[in-house]
Amino acid sequence: MPKPLVRAGGGLAALRYSFRKAGNAGGLFKLYRRLRSRNACKTCAVGMGGQKGGMVNEAGHFPEICKKSIQASAADMQAAIPERFFQDHSIVELERWSSMELEEVGRLAFPVGAAEGDTHYRRLSWDDALDHLSVSLSNTSPDGTFFYASGRSSNEAAFLMQTLARAYGTANIHNCSFYCHQASGVVLSRMLGSGTATVTLDDLDHADLAIVAGANPASNHPRLIVKLTQLRKRGGKVIVINPLKELGLVRFRVPSQVKSMLFGSDVSDLYLQPHVGSDVALFKALLKGVLEHDATDRVFLANHVEGWDEVEADAQAADWGELIQLCGVGRSEIEAAVEAMVNAKRGLALWAMGLTHHKNGCDNIQALGNLAAARGWIGKQGSGLMPIRGHSNIQGVGSVGFSPAVKQVLAEKMELAYGIPSAKGLDTYGSMEAALAGKIQVAVMLGGNLWGSGPDLEWATRAMQAIETTAYITTKLNQGHLHGRGKRTLLLPVLARDEERQSTTQESMFNFVRLSEGGQDGPAGEAKSEVELVCALAARLLPQGPFPFEKMTSHAAVRKVIAAVVPGYAAIGEIDSEGEEFQVAGRTFHEPRFNTESGKLRLAVPPTGAFEVAEDQFRLMTLRSEGQFNTVVYEEEDLYRGNLRRDVVMINRWDGERLGLGEFDPVTVESTAGKMTVVVAFADLPPGNAAMYYPEANLLVPRNIDPESGTPAFKSIAVRIVK
Numbered sequence: 001m002p003k004p005l006v007r008a009g010g011g012l013a014a015l016r017y018s019f020r021k022a023g024n025a026g027g028l029f030k031l032y033r034r035l036r037s038r039n040a041c042k043t044c045a046v047g048m049g050g051q052k053g054g055m056v057n058e059a060g061h062f063p064e065i066c067k068k069s070i071q072a073s074a075a076d077m078q079a080a081i082p083e084r085f086f087q088d089h090s091i092v093e094l095e096r097w098s099s100m101e102l103e104e105v106g107r108l109a110f111p112v113g114a115a116e117g118d119t120h121y122r123r124l125s126w127d128d129a130l131d132h133l134s135v136s137l138s139n140t141s142p143d144g145t146f147f148y149a150s151g152r153s154s155n156e157a158a159f160l161m162q163t164l165a166r167a168y169g170t171a172n173i174h175n176c177s178f179y180c181h182q183a184s185g186v187v188l189s190r191m192l193g194s195g196t197a198t199v200t201l202d203d204l205d206h207a208d209l210a211i212v213a214g215a216n217p218a219s220n221h222p223r224l225i226v227k228l229t230q231l232r233k234r235g236g237k238v239i240v241i242n243p244l245k246e247l248g249l250v251r252f253r254v255p256s257q258v259k260s261m262l263f264g265s266d267v268s269d270l271y272l273q274p275h276v277g278s279d280v281a282l283f284k285a286l287l288k289g290v291l292e293h294d295a296t297d298r299v300f301l302a303n304h305v306e307g308w309d310e311v312e313a314d315a316q317a318a319d320w321g322e323l324i325q326l327c328g329v330g331r332s333e334i335e336a337a338v339e340a341m342v343n344a345k346r347g348l349a350l351w352a353m354g355l356t357h358h359k360n361g362c363d364n365i366q367a368l369g370n371l372a373a374a375r376g377w378i379g380k381q382g383s384g385l386m387p388i389r390g391h392s393n394i395q396g397v398g399s400v401g402f403s404p405a406v407k408q409v410l411a412e413k414m415e416l417a418y419g420i421p422s423a424k425g426l427d428t429y430g431s432m433e434a435a436l437a438g439k440i441q442v443a444v445m446l447g448g449n450l451w452g453s454g455p456d457l458e459w460a461t462r463a464m465q466a467i468e469t470t471a472y473i474t475t476k477l478n479q480g481h482l483h484g485r486g487k488r489t490l491l492l493p494v495l496a497r498d499e500e501r502q503s504t505t506q507e508s509m510f511n512f513v514r515l516s517e518g519g520q521d522g523p524a525g526e527a528k529s530e531v532e533l534v535c536a537l538a539a540r541l542l543p544q545g546p547f548p549f550e551k552m553t554s555h556a557a558v559r560k561v562i563a564a565v566v567p568g569y570a571a572i573g574e575i576d577s578e579g580e581e582f583q584v585a586g587r588t589f590h591e592p593r594f595n596t597e598s599g600k601l602r603l604a605v606p607p608t609g610a611f612e613v614a615e616d617q618f619r620l621m622t623l624r625s626e627g628q629f630n631t632v633v634y635e636e637e638d639l640y641r642g643n644l645r646r647d648v649v650m651i652n653r654w655d656g657e658r659l660g661l662g663e664f665d666p667v668t669v670e671s672t673a674g675k676m677t678v679v680v681a682f683a684d685l686p687p688g689n690a691a692m693y694y695p696e697a698n699l700l701v702p703r704n705i706d707p708e709s710g711t712p713a714f715k716s717i718a719v720r721i722v723k
């Protein structure tokens with residue numbers, strides 16, 4: 001590791017940061033009280049809190065806390081933005097502000113709007129803002145609109161908003177996973193008949209081995225690292241697959257464990273560094289090794305799997321030399337990983353966007369699924385497939401139908417009970433293309449930063465600016481509210497989940513649904529509950545119909561409807577009386593009986609082709625820093641990678657010398673989508689590979705889309721680095 005600013009992930013640096021943040025949030029006690037409140041953690045989808053109390057996981061373990069959750073809570077505890085701010089700062093000026101600068105302005109506490117030609121956002125009344133949005137929607141054909149959600153919202157708000165959109169007449173309904181994990185959902189649904197993790201949190205305590213591919217939980221899901229260190233402590237093994245050697249995946253200091261705090265804990269046993277975009281070749285090489293050890297689970301494959309013969313034949317026919325040349329990982333490292341796999345009875349395959357953010361994202365997931373199936377690691381306790389999902393409720397938002405196509409059962413029930421149809425609509429990328437073509441007049445965004453999270457920022461800007469009315473339902477300002485403005489833009493402030501006046505629910509990546517009771521102080525002002533806002537819009541927009549929007553201001557009433565129509569969610573109907581949080585039914589597979597028609601796991605052969613570039617190009621991937629969450633940047637520095645600034649391109653030292661470049665030398669990075677001037681930073685990457693920070697480097701991401709999932713290839717970008 002060339003120059004990280006700390007000797008291990010986590011540890012004192014994280015604690016110091018937390019104390020500093022507590023100061024900004026009105027003191028340690030205030031922040032602690034907020035973090036301990038009975039609300040689900042607002043950051044990542046590992047999930048903490050809820051009815052067992054803040055900082056407690058579903059197994060009842062305390063303290064479960066990380067820097068990410070402190071960042072999000074402290075940011076929400078900022079004061080309200082005064083009206084004067086919008087008078088003093090023009091839109092043109094704010095366009096130059098960074099993500100961090102906008103995040104630190106404070107909480108939006110009253111609606112603001114800007115019409116075409118306006119130089120400043122100006123304050124609006126709620127009535128004016130909602131009337132404007134409602135009239136815009138009424139005057140537009142529903143096909144000319146789209147509705148987008150981030151994973152910040154509650155199940156209740158997401159369910160109501162997608163119901164409103166469908167009752168209004170559009171199915172152009174999608175969420176931020178269409179730029180993230182959609183490939184996981186597509187392949188898992190095909191394989192298992194269920195699109196989410198097959199495991200519970202408890203399974204991590206029973207596995208002998210974990211493969212962590214294309215993910216950096218040390219930065220993005222810190223409490224997962226604790227599970228990995230515990231797995232190793234029990235004698236298990238962890239194999240990390242990531243082109244970049246990440247400090248936090250090598251060594252981590254777990255703040256809640258004294259010994260680990262003092263000496264650090266090893267996180268991984270083996271660290272494989274393939275070329276960016278070569279995962280299928282590496283997974284096939286590992287599968288070939290398993291076959292050569294005759295270590296497949298023959299009984300499982302014969303009785304519970306379809307398509308294995310083709311997968312086996314493909315791996316056997318694959319050429320070792322070609323696989324190694326494509327992935328760049330040596331045969332001895334592959335053999336060491338195979339041996340670890342062969343010696344493990346129960347294994348977990350974990351992954352994140354390092355696998356999905358490619359033009360062949362679905363192929364990557366399929367190849368990893370094939371490998372896990374070969375060892376019989378799907379459909380038994382302590383084993384399974386686990387996409388590491390991003391935002392705290394992104395899974396729930398999808399479960400309750402905030403998606404262009406919904407499960408058949410949900411569609412049929414909504415049609416039968418309420419006459420609300422569920423045709424298939426445009427996904428996120430499709431909606432942006434439609435916007436650029438002038439076919440979208442109104443876009444409603446329930447949270448998130450659609451502009452900043454997309455590929456090709458220049459394209460994204462043109463697409464958003466072609467829309468007549470963009471409405472952002474938000475807690476704070478972000479760059480999307482400046483660069484992603486339509487001709488008229490509304491910013492509508494809402495409460496965060498722990499400030500809600502009624503309880504809400506959220507679903508974790510382990511399919512565990514928590515009840516957040518809200519009740520914490522919100523910003524002084526007029527921020528609304530999201531559900532209240534949706535109901536107010538429905539009252540203006542929709543004629544009286546069979547769906548009783550007028551009764552839905554009660555969150556408990558929304559939950560009763562969800563219980564009746566959303567597959568696996570029946571238990572939410574009792575959550576108000578029993579307070580019992582629950583696993584979504586039908587998604588955890590501890591027995592080898594799957595939700596496919598035959599009840600068997602379905603495998604398929606993915607093409608091996610890796611991401612190839614010209615001789616003078618690099619394979620560039622975008623990635624997040626330790627000090628950010630999704631598009632929100634909390635800190636400019638990245639302690640784990642040793643970068644004090646974000647405008648860097650990380651390359652191998654050997655590449656630097658080859659090109660006559662030293663650290664901090666200015667260079668231009670060029671792709672077919674754009675160019676950026678940055679400085680060089682050396683990192684432990686295979687030669688010929690490079691990394692830059694998301695979302696800034698989205699400027700360079702061409703619109704290469706995985707055809708099956710619609711996910712843009714944020715991590716396989718061909719670039720030239722020019723002095």
Ligand code: SF4
Nearest residue numbers: 041043044047066223
């Ligand atoms: S790991 Fe995720 S869910 Fe757990 S405390 Fe950190 S941000 Fe919250």
